[in-house]
Amino acid sequence: MxxxxxxxxxxxxxxxxxxxxxxxxxxxxxxxxxxxxxxxxxxxxxxxxxxxxxxxxxxxVGYIHRAFEKISENRPFYQINVLTDRMNYCSSPINNFGWWMTVEKLLNIEVPKRAQYLRVIVMELARITDHLICNSILGVDTGAYTGFLYVFQFREKVYEIYEEICGARLTTNMGRIGGFERDWTPKAFELLEKFLEEFPPCWQEFENLFERNRIFIDRTVNVGPISAEKAMSYGFTGPNLRAAGIDYDVRVAQPYSSYEDFDFIVPVGKSGDTYDRFCVRNAEVWESLSIIRQALAKLPEGPIHADVPDYYLPPKEDVYNNMESLIYHFKIVMGEVPVPVAEIYHSVEGGNGELGFYLITDGSRTPYRLHFRRPCFIYYQAYPEMIKGAMLSDAIVILSSLNVIAGELDS
Amino acid sequence: MSDTKTKMVAPPEGVVGEGFFATKLNDVVGLARANSLWPLPFATSCCGIEFMATMASHYDLARFGSERVSFSPRQADMLMVMGTISKKMAPILRQVYEQMSEPRWVISVGACACSGGVFDTYSVLQGIDKVIPVDVYVPGCPPRPEQIVDGVMQLQELVKNESVRRRNSPEYKELLASYNL
Amino acid sequence: MALETANIQERLSQKFGSSVFAFGMQRDIFTFEASPENLHEVIQFLKEDEELNFHFLTDLCGVHYPENDDDHQFAVVYLLHNWVENTRVCVKTYLNANPEVDTIIDLFLSANWMERETWDFYGIVFKGHPQLKRILNMDEMISFPMRKEFPMEDSGRTDKDDRFFGRTVSNKSTL
Structure with missing residues (x-):
């Protein structure tokens, strides 16, 4: 043994x-x-x-194992979205749209451009909140509570935008198969504009506070470094991999939801230590802001969901007044909609890496097998090696900078 | 500073005279306890993130006398269980509860902690009241920070009106015994 | 120049003959099967061959097919990725009711927990894995919860009355 x-x-x-x-x-x-x-x-x-x-x-690990994969085998496709929210709850819209895109790939649905652009905006907002939490918590762990309190007010602002779009703050359950459940209100755009105006100065200040801070540099430079080869072998993806110097980004490698329409840089680090991870996340926030601006500027008019009555719930007033809508509503809710037999892998760039969905269907209303490729779970196994030889207080800082989310780790 | 809108806690009912104030010990103790509840956040998942928002500047739980988040169970008054408690986690939750000294209160925040929520599976504890007694349930998945604050205020009401002898009463002992504590 | 699927197929067939088979496209991913005996060599070849160079293990998971014949009860799915050519490939291996396959930890460090998870969920034994024990579930657990016959819901629950959920005892396990 x-x-x-x-x-x-x-x-x-x-x-x-x-x-x-x-x-x-x-x-x-x-x-x-x-x-x-x-x-x-x-x-x-x-x-x-x-x-x-x-x-x-x-x-x-496994202290909050909730058996997502088992539940997904027992739930219809549109109910699984609720589970994806609770995986990486710091950036739930990315998970939501990752799942919808998987289903859309399965059903060969072409999502209208407007919906794709709106999705990009929300996903980038989610990436900002994700990195904002990670970096400000890293600040707390190195002894700077102010940054956390300061930037957290902007997370509230993002949550207000989410609320305007979908009604929820954290576990958003946003979007539907084929697009969005409703168009964005003018208020949502207003809030977004306001955020784009007010957030950058705050983030700049936050950056200034940390990037050249003696204490912060002493606590993070050369703490928990990982080489590019090791990171690759350990299955790192996302900002943690890029901090080690590899420019792999799913948004560029396999563009989804019209990411190919936008201009952005994939920031990379050099040594893969805590400081590089911090800087890569900081830089990504700026890129996300730029992507949102581009998407807003280029936002086309048009429908906000694909014309797929078989999978997209009709508006309530039509259900009451229109025979056809009633039939579709009934069919969707009772799960009598045909689904092709297929095996699909789709991945999106989540807050902390490649979030993949491996889906096997057998034609029934529930997936036959759904496996989530959870980036945290895969790279957290490098943690023991990264903290070997480090001080206990460094171990905490390394854990924060890896941005391991318990909900995603344990599924 | 005259421009701040500081709201003082109202004194309990009593007899006021020159140089003295007479009231019931119960009320004084209740008042003191209710306005200095030290929370022990037992945050496991999404609700913990909302708790972070509750503690942060926007909602500021510190206004209710919970400025100091006590991470040591020995010095905490109110255990706030936020998030899914799996069966693997349940013994640890119980241990933390056992380590708290009397008087202790428990708030169960979120659908998962209250009832298991959407996770009706083999690995999730269907409500923390299966292992420890709970005083206040806050519904929501996750609850908004306002709801969490409301839960704390509800608990403050409970604490204010609790008899100082309650923890020695046979009913309370019976309650603990029903949980094998 | 992108790595052509025909190229991958040709190189694999040259090297392994008929023990690599069932080539095909599953939507956008080139998929094929390998026999469990050869699996380790196939993955090693995919990783180390200069032309193929599938150097990143994206995903590893198990699947349970209780309806299949005895030799195809379980499947282990490996998703590999070549970042340089930006090509993905999916390798599958089918196992019998007593599932055993070689570990690939020596090739990819990330396989460690993924294999542990697969064992934890399906009871698929990865031969040569140094630490094949429970990872997400409790150590005391004896069954493998992702197998199809295992019920999703907690059997010991008392607070939910099945009648109010439109369920009876007989259809609970099949639902």
Missing amino acids: SELLLPPEERYAKIIAEKRNEDGSELSVLNLGPTHPATHGIFQNILLMDGERILEAEPT
């Missing part, structure tokens, strides 16, 4: 005894989590420590 199958405490006890006999050093075991306040989520790490230095770590 492999050593690694033992519980970490037992494994460490052996090492401690060996070390004591060898040179009299006193190692200790520290249980960090699962509800440690500094870890921002449910992460447990059992650490073998030499003083304040980490020698070995074993993460335990």
Whole structure:
């Protein structure tokens, strides 16, 4: 039997005894989590420590395992969207649209340009909130609470825009198969304009506060670096991979939802350390803002959803007054809509990496199998290696900078 | 500063005279407890993010006497359970509850903590009241920060009116015994 | 020049003959099957061959097909990606009711947890995996929850009355 199958405490006890006999050093075991306040989520790490230095770590995950994949096998397609919200809840619209695009790919639905552009705007707003949380929390962990309090008011502003679009703040459940459930109100555009005006100065100040800050640099430069080869082997994607110097971005590699229409740079780092991850996220926020501006400027007129009565719920007044709409409504709700038998993989650039949906259908109203490629789950396994030899306080900073979201990690 | 709109907590009912104020001990203790509830955030998922918003500048839970978020269960009064509690997590939640000293209150925030929410699956605990007693339930998936604040205010009402002897009463002991605590 | 699917097929057939088969396009992804005995070599070849160069493991997951014949009860799906040519490829391998396949940890470090997850959900044994234990579910669990026969809902629940959900005991497991 492999050593690694033992519980970490037992494994460490052996090492401690060996070390004591060898040179009299006193190692200790520290249980960090699962509800440690500094870890921002449910992460447990059992650490073998030499003083304040980490020698070995074993993460335990699954503390909020909710069986998403099992539920998806028992729910019709349009109800699965609710689950995707709760995966990476810092940027739920990206998850929502990722899922709708998977279904649209399955059904060969062409989404109108206007809806695609509106989706891009919301997805980029979501990316901004995601990076904003990650970077400001990183600030909190290095001892700067002000940045967090300062930029968080703008997250509220983004949530107000979401509310105007779909009615919810955090778990948005936005969009429908083929587009949006309703057109955006003038108020939503107004709020968006206001955000685009007020947010950049605030973000600039936030950047100024950190980027050349002595303490911040000391705490983050060369902390938790990862080489490009290692990052690739560990399955890193998203900002964490780009911080290591690889410019892989799903938005560029496999453009979806008209991303090919926009001009943007994919920022990359060099050393893959915490500071680079911070800077890449900062730069991405600027790119996202630029994409939103471009999308707003080029926003075409037209319908906000594809003409697919088989899958798109008709407006309520038509259901009451129109025979055909009533039939479609009934068919959709009762799940009597044909779905092709297929295997689909679709991925989008989520807040922290390539968010993939691997879908197998058998023609029934529910997926036969749906697997979420959750970027956090895949790159979090590099964490023990990244913190090996680091100080305990650095381990916290590294965890924050990786932006591991517990809901996505544990599915 | 004269331009701030500071609202002081009203004193309890009592007899006021020159140089003295007589009231019931219950009321004084209730008043003190209710306005200095130290929360212990047990945030697991989405609702935790909304709690972050509640704590941050816009909604500012500190206005209700909960400025200090106590991450040590020993010094906390109110356990705020936010997010899905899986069966793997349940023993830890229970342990945290056991570590809190009396008097202690529990707010269950969000559909998952209240009833399991949309996650009616083999791995999710169907409501935290299966393992620990709960005082206030805040519905929503996730609840808005206003709702969380409302939940805290509801709890303040409970705390204000709680008898100082309640924790020694046989009913309370029976309640704990029903949870094997 | 993009990597042509015909090219991939030709190189694989040259190397492995008939143990790599069922080539086809699943929408935009080139898909084929490999026999479980050869799987490790196939993936290694895909990764290390200079022309193919599928150097990134995007995804790894299991599928359960209880309706299939005995040799096709489970499938393990590997999604590989070549970032240089921007080509994806999907390798599948079908396993019998006693599922076992070689681990690919030595090729991709990211396979570690993905294989653990697949074992946790389906009970597919990855031979040579150093730490094949529960990852998302509780250590005490004995069954494999993503298998089709495993009910989604908690069997011990008492607070929900099936009658109000339009369910009876007999259709609960099939719903």
